[in-house]
Amino acid sequence: xxxxxxxxxxxxxxxxxxxxxxxxxxxxxxxxxxxxxxxxxxxxxxxxxxxxxxxxxxxxxxxxxxxxxxxxxxxxxxxxxxxxxxxxxxxxxxxxxxxxxxxxxxxxxxxxxxxxxxxxxxxxxxxxxxxxxxxxxxxxxxxxxxxxxxxxxxxxxxxxxxxxxxxxxxxxxxxxxxxxxxxxxxxxxxxxxxxxxxxxxxxxxxxxxxxxxxxxxxxxxxxxxxxxxxxxxxxxxxxxxxxxxxxxxxxxxxxxxxxxxxxxxxxxxxxxxxxxxxxxxxxxxxxxxxxxxxxxxxxxxxxxxxxxxxxxxxxxxxxxxxxxxxxxxxxxxxxxxxxxxxxxxxxx
Amino acid sequence: xxxxxxxxxxxxxxxxxxxxxxxxxxxxxxxxxxxxxxxxxxxxxxxxxxxxxxxxxxxxxxxxxxxxxxxxxxxxxxxxxxxxxxxxxxxxxxxxxxxxxxxxxxxxxxxxxxxxxxxxxxxxxxxxxxxxxxxxxxxxxxxxxxxxxxxxxxxxxxxxxxxxxxxxxxxxxxxxxxxxxxxxxxxxxxxxxxxxxxxxxxxxxxxxxxxxxxxxxxxxxxxxxxxxxxxxxxxxxxxxxxxxxxxxxxxxxxxxxxxxxxxxxxxxxxxxxxxxxxxxxxxxxxxxxxxxxxxxxxxxxxxxxxxxxxxxxxxxxxxxxxxxxxxxxxxxxxxxxxxxxxxxxxxxxxxxxxxxx
Ligand SMILES: Nc1ncnc2c1ncn2[C@@H]1O[C@H](COP(=O)(O)OP(=O)(O)OP(=O)(O)O)[C@@H](O)[C@H]1O
Ligand SMILES: Nc1ncnc2c1ncn2[C@@H]1O[C@H](COP(=O)(O)OP(=O)(O)OP(=O)(O)O)[C@@H](O)[C@H]1O
Ligand SMILES: [Mg+2]
Ligand SMILES: [Mg+2]
Numbered sequence: 001x002x003x004x005x006x007x008x009x010x011x012x013x014x015x016x017x018x019x020x021x022x023x024x025x026x027x028x029x030x031x032x033x034x035x036x037x038x039x040x041x042x043x044x045x046x047x048x049x050x051x052x053x054x055x056x057x058x059x060x061x062x063x064x065x066x067x068x069x070x071x072x073x074x075x076x077x078x079x080x081x082x083x084x085x086x087x088x089x090x091x092x093x094x095x096x097x098x099x100x101x102x103x104x105x106x107x108x109x110x111x112x113x114x115x116x117x118x119x120x121x122x123x124x125x126x127x128x129x130x131x132x133x134x135x136x137x138x139x140x141x142x143x144x145x146x147x148x149x150x151x152x153x154x155x156x157x158x159x160x161x162x163x164x165x166x167x168x169x170x171x172x173x174x175x176x177x178x179x180x181x182x183x184x185x186x187x188x189x190x191x192x193x194x195x196x197x198x199x200x201x202x203x204x205x206x207x208x209x210x211x212x213x214x215x216x217x218x219x220x221x222x223x224x225x226x227x228x229x230x231x232x233x234x235x236x237x238x239x240x241x242x243x244x245x246x247x248x249x250x251x252x253x254x255x256x257x258x259x260x261x262x263x264x265x266x267x268x269x270x271x272x273x274x275x276x277x278x279x280x281x282x283x284x285x286x287x288x289x290x291x292x293x294x295x296x297x298x299x300x301x302x303x304x305x306x307x308x309x310x311x312x313x314x315x316x317x318x319x320x321x322x323x324x325x326x327x328x329x330x331x332x333x334x335x336x337x338x339x340x341x342x343x344x345x346x347x348x
Numbered sequence: 349x350x351x352x353x354x355x356x357x358x359x360x361x362x363x364x365x366x367x368x369x370x371x372x373x374x375x376x377x378x379x380x381x382x383x384x385x386x387x388x389x390x391x392x393x394x395x396x397x398x399x400x401x402x403x404x405x406x407x408x409x410x411x412x413x414x415x416x417x418x419x420x421x422x423x424x425x426x427x428x429x430x431x432x433x434x435x436x437x438x439x440x441x442x443x444x445x446x447x448x449x450x451x452x453x454x455x456x457x458x459x460x461x462x463x464x465x466x467x468x469x470x471x472x473x474x475x476x477x478x479x480x481x482x483x484x485x486x487x488x489x490x491x492x493x494x495x496x497x498x499x500x501x502x503x504x505x506x507x508x509x510x511x512x513x514x515x516x517x518x519x520x521x522x523x524x525x526x527x528x529x530x531x532x533x534x535x536x537x538x539x540x541x542x543x544x545x546x547x548x549x550x551x552x553x554x555x556x557x558x559x560x561x562x563x564x565x566x567x568x569x570x571x572x573x574x575x576x577x578x579x580x581x582x583x584x585x586x587x588x589x590x591x592x593x594x595x596x597x598x599x600x601x602x603x604x605x606x607x608x609x610x611x612x613x614x615x616x617x618x619x620x621x622x623x624x625x626x627x628x629x630x631x632x633x634x635x636x637x638x639x640x641x642x643x644x645x646x647x648x649x650x651x652x653x654x655x656x657x658x659x660x661x662x663x664x665x666x667x668x669x670x671x672x673x674x675x676x677x678x679x680x681x682x683x684x685x686x687x688x689x690x691x692x693x694x695x696x697x698x699x700x701x702x703x704x705x
Contacts, residue, residue, distance in 0.1 A: 048639065051550065072604055090580035151636070159551040165638075167637060168637070195414035195638075196634075197617060198637070199620065204631075204633060224550070225579070225621070225623060225624035228622070228623075228624040229623065229624065241441075254622070263550060265554075266550050268579045268582065268583030269579060269623075269624060275583075277583070279551060279552070281555075283521060283522075283551075283552065335420040
């Protein structure tokens, strides 16, 4: 597969502008997403990475209109093919969701009803949006199950979900997501529950589908190595905000945010035995009490005067690689190369 | 705590001395029964099959394998939380396979476990002090116990003043530290870590891995480190054993095994790990799923998916006869590098993609 297209193809399909999702709870307001902007293009895999609770899932659920707006305060814009999804009625959203915008989740069990045959559930999903005879719908389902690599699909449509392995259930979910030729596929931790060998199969499948149908893929994961292998663009989230966003190579080779630096130094890499792991101190904040200023400042070894009370703007300071950090470009370059040197020195 | 702190004498290389743990031909089959009054056995899960390996003092042996390959069952057999169907476990020179509960009691303190889920492995109604201190409590002297517990808390990076707090008041990473402190309390010789960082965020994972490494040096601990995360295992282990469908298929030094895997399963597994290098690496995508442990394939259990067997036969639909009929013994392919394969990979040999997909 050609990976030369570091720059995305075509116009943005989905554009999120200054999204805020706040949940009022008895303990206080949970600022799950707090001023997030990004866009996804056709033929692009857009990776969102961040620790647990950083707002990755809420971001995508909001875009799909799956956050109950009575229980949450939602602000901002989510443009999809020229329309703001946040302004659509439930009925209008329902027409788009599962059709032009499709989603797969970490746990395919949660989406497949255990008491009904996999095939019947897929046929029903076809008929929700398409006026198709049951027989034609069944053919379409068998065809798609074959396309996602389910062996003997004509027989396996009669199985119940528990008769499928984890990898097969995830394949079935992908088939379901593809039923209506979506423009965007949102995959929320699609391989986290799977073994590495199955993960490799599923990631390859998603990649193939993206190329074949020229769709946009939003891939959410906490696994940096997965993102580095399959995404063209990466957004690093922390405490409901974007810390940096850029082309894959830019983010991994010349990361601009101390949080990203910390993440990269926290993961052991198969390729480099003996590297020192440098953990990020402390733990992610509660989203009810997000630290003022930069949300990462209490854990940041490079914090200085503005960090604890001025929120850094998320903006492009040149190079098409926007980030949110008060350090100067020069300081960033110097600090990152010092940290890199320290890490490799230990490895030698 | 000073009696714990012996200088670490073992090097990363296999010391060649006596093993702390010797597992031989260990087998566990779980019966599957039907019927309410008269339970009939209708099948058996081949959870662990004829497994042999050693763990040497001061080393970390990594145990990797996919879900259901038998890693946790192996751990439970070594600690005798469950009884083996056959085979033997020798711990610190004692054959413990036939030991009764009472005979095991003095040994229990010598082998401790740290689990994946720091939430469910801690009693929510006990304070941290009680959890860590319970092993000492028998020996009496409340003030003494408290002092030692606080020393331990300090060592694992917990604030000793939080002695009277309950587990739910701590974060996931801190709870895992409590689990580590509890395991350390009795100065064990062996600590079995079963997916100790899998439930933690990446930034916290590194904290716990560094802690475990530091403690190993300070207390001359021996670890059996179970994980499905191959990057983590490589980082922490001196030697690694790879399991597939109940069998240990390869054992070698971490370096050797990753650089120069001998078993086609190990090679495929490693190639499936995202490298974080932007793709492009040669990836062998295994066809199909892991077969059921209730009805494992005859011969080599990996032959149904093995790309090497198909390279040898020259056909995507065929595998050599011996792969289909006889399980290959775990033998030394290179010095101190064992694999259970009739056709182990040669140095630098690349697996071609199995064509049967
Ligand atoms: N309906 C809700 N009401 C209140 N808080 C919520 C609600 N949904 C999500 N949250 C909170 O919003 C924050 C962000 O959650 P989200 O699920 O987006 O995290 P995530 O980045 O997907 O994490 P993970 O990696 O664990 O899936 C969390 O603190 C979560 O507890
Ligand atoms: N008490 C039991 N009764 C029946 N089968 C069991 C029992 N315990 C484990 N098994 C089976 O034995 C096999 C090995 O399980 P085990 O838990 O050792 O795997 P594992 O390698 O630790 O997997 P994971 O990575 O998912 O923790 C599995 O097929 C499992 O379903
Ligand atoms: Mg999530
Ligand atoms: Mg296990």
